[in-house]
Amino acid sequence: MSAERPEQAEERVASTGGKPLDRTLVLTLQIGVFLLLMATWEALSASKILDPFYFSRPSEIFAKMAVWIYTGFILPHLAVTLLEALLAFIIGTALGVGAGLALARVEILARIFDPYIRIFNALPRVILGPIFILWFGLGIASKVALAVTLVFFIVFFNTFQGIREVDPVVRNNARMLQASERQLLRYVYLPSALAWIFSSLHTSIGFALVGAVVGEYLGAAEGVGYVVAQAQGVFDTTGVFAGLILTSALVLVIDMGINRLERYLLRWRPGA
Amino acid sequence: MTAAPAVAFEGVTIRFRAPKGGVHTVLTDISLEIADGTFLAIVGPSGCGKSTLLNVAAGLLEPPDGRTLVFGEPLRGINRHAAYLFQQDALLPWRTVLDNVMLGLVFRSVAREQAERLALRFIERVGLRGFEDRFPHQLSGGMRKRVALAQSWIVGPRILLMDEPFGALDVQTRQIMENELLDLWQESRQTVLFITHDLEEAIALADRVVVISAGPAARVKGDYEVTLARPRDVAEIRLNPDFMQLYKRIWSDLRDEVRHSYEAGNR
Numbered sequence: 001m002s003a004e005r006p007e008q009a010e011e012r013v014a015s016t017g018g019k020p021l022d023r024t025l026v027l028t029l030q031i032g033v034f035l036l037l038m039a040t041w042e043a044l045s046a047s048k049i050l051d052p053f054y055f056s057r058p059s060e061i062f063a064k065m066a067v068w069i070y071t072g073f074i075l076p077h078l079a080v081t082l083l084e085a086l087l088a089f090i091i092g093t094a095l096g097v098g099a100g101l102a103l104a105r106v107e108i109l110a111r112i113f114d115p116y117i118r119i120f121n122a123l124p125r126v127i128l129g130p131i132f133i134l135w136f137g138l139g140i141a142s143k144v145a146l147a148v149t150l151v152f153f154i155v156f157f158n159t160f161q162g163i164r165e166v167d168p169v170v171r172n173n174a175r176m177l178q179a180s181e182r183q184l185l186r187y188v189y190l191p192s193a194l195a196w197i198f199s200s201l202h203t204s205i206g207f208a209l210v211g212a213v214v215g216e217y218l219g220a221a222e223g224v225g226y227v228v229a230q231a232q233g234v235f236d237t238t239g240v241f242a243g244l245i246l247t248s249a250l251v252l253v254i255d256m257g258i259n260r261l262e263r264y265l266l267r268w269r270p271g272a
Numbered sequence: 273m274t275a276a277p278a279v280a281f282e283g284v285t286i287r288f289r290a291p292k293g294g295v296h297t298v299l300t301d302i303s304l305e306i307a308d309g310t311f312l313a314i315v316g317p318s319g320c321g322k323s324t325l326l327n328v329a330a331g332l333l334e335p336p337d338g339r340t341l342v343f344g345e346p347l348r349g350i351n352r353h354a355a356y357l358f359q360q361d362a363l364l365p366w367r368t369v370l371d372n373v374m375l376g377l378v379f380r381s382v383a384r385e386q387a388e389r390l391a392l393r394f395i396e397r398v399g400l401r402g403f404e405d406r407f408p409h410q411l412s413g414g415m416r417k418r419v420a421l422a423q424s425w426i427v428g429p430r431i432l433l434m435d436e437p438f439g440a441l442d443v444q445t446r447q448i449m450e451n452e453l454l455d456l457w458q459e460s461r462q463t464v465l466f467i468t469h470d471l472e473e474a475i476a477l478a479d480r481v482v483v484i485s486a487g488p489a490a491r492v493k494g495d496y497e498v499t500l501a502r503p504r505d506v507a508e509i510r511l512n513p514d515f516m517q518l519y520k521r522i523w524s525d526l527r528d529e530v531r532h533s534y535e536a537g538n539r
Contacts, residue, residue: 172332173362175350177376177427187375191366268366270409 056238064242074227074246081224082250084143084212089205091144092151096204097197099152100159101185110160117156125149125211129218138219147211151204158200162193195269198262205254213247276344277305278353278431278463279329283338286324298324300489301338304482308343308430311457311464313474315526316484316493317533322467323359325484326433329465330356342431354431355424359439361416363408369395369419370404376427394422398452414445421449425456432457434466438473450477450506458503471526475518476506483525486533494525 038058044050045057068074103110129146136142166189174188216225224243231239281304290296298321306312316322327333328340331351340347342354355376363372370391377387395404398418408416417437424432438446454477457464468474474481475498483494500514509515 169358169360169362170364172330173356173358174364174375174379175332176330176354176356177379177423178350178352179375179379183379187364187367191364194366266366268407268409 053235054237056241060238061241061245064238065246068242068246074224077222077224077227078246078250080140080222081209081212081216081247084140084215084223085147085205085208085250085254087140087144088147088151088211089208092148092204092208093155093197093201095148096152096155096200097159100156100193101163101189104160104163105185105189117153121153126214129215132215133219138221143212143215143220143223143225146215147208150207150211154200154204154207155197158196159193162196163189165196166192195266198258198266201258201262202255205258206251209247209251275308276341278308278310278343279306279465280304280341281325281328281338282341284325284328284335284340285337286321286328286333286335297489299484300491302492303338304492304495306463306465306480308463309461310480311466311478313466313468313478313481314484315468315471315474315481315522316490317486317526317530318469319533319537320484320486320490320529322469322484323435326356326435326465326467329431330354330433351431353429354433355427355429357420357424357432357434357437359435359437361408361420363416363419363423365408368405368407369400369411372408372419373422373426375423380427390426391422394426395419397456398422414441414449417441417449418452421453421456428460429462431463431465434464436467436469439468439470446473447507453477454502454504454506471519471522472510473506475500475515475522476504476509481522483522483529486529486536493529494522496522 041050041055042058045052045055065074103113125146128149129142132142132145136145170192171184171188174184179187212223213225213228216223217229220226224247228240228243231237231243281302284299284302285297286299287295287297302325314322314325324333328335329342329347329351331340331347331349331354342351364375367375370388373394374382374387374391377390378384382390392404395401398421400415400418400422403411403415408419411419420437438449441449450473464478466474466477471481478498481494481496481498482492483496484490485493496518498518500509500512500518
């Protein structure tokens with residue numbers, strides 16, 4: 001652990017705005033909102049105001065999820081989707097950070113590639129799904145490829161911006177202390193861009209999963225997207241909703257992991 | 273053969289492309305020789321290009337006309353003999369005090385243990401023992417300046433460039449820091465180029481005070497020897513009659529420039 005932070009001790013500390021909110025109170029209210037929403041949905045479905053055929057019912061959706069998990073039916077599908085999303089996330093982030101660094105540091109590259117990046121970014125990437133399936137087949141490669149195109153641009157733009165925004169005084173100071181170009185990258189540019197990169201990671205993990213699921217939806221033999229597509233094929237609304245909720249739960253869990261890493265790596269920031 | 277001056281500006285002129293087109297001349301034909309071991313203060317009205325001149329000496333800025341010699345050698349790229357104490361915060365915010373102080377050694381591939389040992393000594397010397405693991409945002413402005421001082425001093429520079437380093441500090445902290453600077457300098461006697469707009473600070477610290485005229489196209493307006501005895505105490509020396517006499521002489525030079533610059537700013 002780093003230096004003791006006395007402000008984390010039991011003593012009462014100064015706060016800048018009003019009374020700090022009670023955490024249990026907030027949590028209670030959050031759960032309350034959820035229960036209210038579910039109860040309303042259930043009631044509307046039960047009284048046929050919402051057609052249960054199209055809207056299903058929370059009780060059925062959660063029952064289905066429980067069955068899926070209990071029988072283990074969903075687990076291999078979740079694993080495949082997770083693998084695709086993580087692969088895309090890692091590859092896309094690596095490419096995005098690499099390209100962002102290169103273009104931010106080498107003016108001529110930025111000039112050459114600027115129009116191409118704009119054009120490619122303007123393209124609705126989901127359209128690439130069918131072509132990727134032709135190229136890479138129905139396996140996980142086509143899904144990873146599609147998700148990479150989504151992740152890459154988010155990370156790339158943020159890295160590029162983060163490096164451009166490096167405080168010139170901090171950079172000049174490091175140069176005066178005789179940092180080599182590589183040392184500048186390691187000690188100045190990357191740490192400075194890290195805050196930007198992390199903010200892009202929160203968005204891009206969601207997009208990695210979107211890419212994977214959409215890819216599966218377009219054509220696959222396994223994965224959550226495939227399960228949702230199958231459910232839709234037999235008008236099983238409950239199955240569609242169950243798949244949807246499981247997917248977002250997955251994103252939440254990964255995002256919590258990123259949060260922890262971010263808190264550690266950006267611990268130098270005021271208020272971190 | 274006499275020793276080459278630590279820094280020599282030869283007809284340095286600096287022009288920038290103005291944002292609205294055209295060319296803006298900041299400094300014209302600056303020629304100065306700074307002997308090795310001299311504490312030189314450069315004063316001038318704000319915006320006259322003092323910091324620009326320091327950036328030229330640092331090698332961060334290459335003049336279109338004229339050249340800079342460092343110990344007789346023409347300066348190309350970063351000045352490897354110099355350390356720079358910036359006016360703004362220049363510490364790496366994502367590194368602790370210890371890591372920041374030893375940065376220059378790490379860049380020079382000094383072994384980590386050795387660098388750490390030396391850094392701890394410098395941290396103690398600037399009175400920050402016990403703060404090694406803090407991040408810059410957890411320190412006060414004065415403490416950050418001390419870290420910056422240790423950071424630039426640890427690499428054993430032969431030339432120290434200081435750009436209004438204490439400008440943002442309160443008066444008490446400032447006097448303490450000025451005295452600490454003099455103590456440090458007394459031991460090692462590097463060449464110092466110290467930029468300030470405060471004439472009292474300039475005379476109290478320096479061996480020689482150079483006045484730069486109001487911009488644009490600023491020039492060297494005056495050049496004064498400060499013969500006050502050392503070691504000095506910056507608070508006491510201000511009451512010395514010689515100090516006051518010198519202050520009057522230089523101020524009569526500086527006053528016109530400050531007025532010019534003020535009027536230009538209000539036009």
